[in-house]
Amino acid sequence: MRYLLLKHYRGGPAPVEGWTTMDRWTPAEVDAHMRYMRDFADRLQESGEFVDGQALAPEGTFVRYDGAGRPPVTDGPFAETKDLIAGWFVIDVASWDRAVQLAGELSAAPGAGGKPIQEWLEVRPFLTEAPTVAG
Numbered sequence: 001m002r003y004l005l006l007k008h009y010r011g012g013p014a015p016v017e018g019w020t021t022m023d024r025w026t027p028a029e030v031d032a033h034m035r036y037m038r039d040f041a042d043r044l045q046e047s048g049e050f051v052d053g054q055a056l057a058p059e060g061t062f063v064r065y066d067g068a069g070r071p072p073v074t075d076g077p078f079a080e081t082k083d084l085i086a087g088w089f090v091i092d093v094a095s096w097d098r099a100v101q102l103a104g105e106l107s108a109a110p111g112a113g114g115k116p117i118q119e120w121l122e123v124r125p126f127l128t129e130a131p132t133v134a135g
Contacts, residue, residue: 001094001095001096002090002092002126003090003093003096004088004089004090004122004125005099005103005106005123006085006088006122006123006124007085007086007119008086008119016119018112018115019111019117019118020112022111025111025112026112029113029114032110033110033117036109036110037053044089044102048092049091049092050089050091051089052088053090056085056086089102096125099123106121107121
């Protein structure tokens with residue numbers, strides 16, 4: 001099964017005490033964090049569980065269709081940072097338990113002071129078929 005491991009800029013439902021955003025880390029702390037992410041992806045590639053992983057910039061905006069012939073509606077030049085996804089990993093694993101295990105390992109990436117950031121990750125399974133509607 002494929003799962004999406006979502007990393008959020010906002011730190012999840014309840015950040016761990018002392019959690020800070022990456023823009024407050026030293027360059028060495030950012031480098032250590034990014035190295036952990038690359039090593040994690042490399043290990044998953046070796047095991048055949050890696051599908052994709054990307055980091056996203058904090059800039060962006062929400063866009064909505066507002067009717068035929070009308071311009072799309074946005075919420076302003078940028079979405080609020082708390083609403084943005086920082087990045088993701090797509091994994092292909094044998095079970096939900098394995099997906100949760102890997103998310104826990106990813107949550108241990110180093111942050112400020114080299115300590116594990118214990119960030120919340122959202123684990124979402126991919127739909128394997130379209131939902132049916134009873135009628």
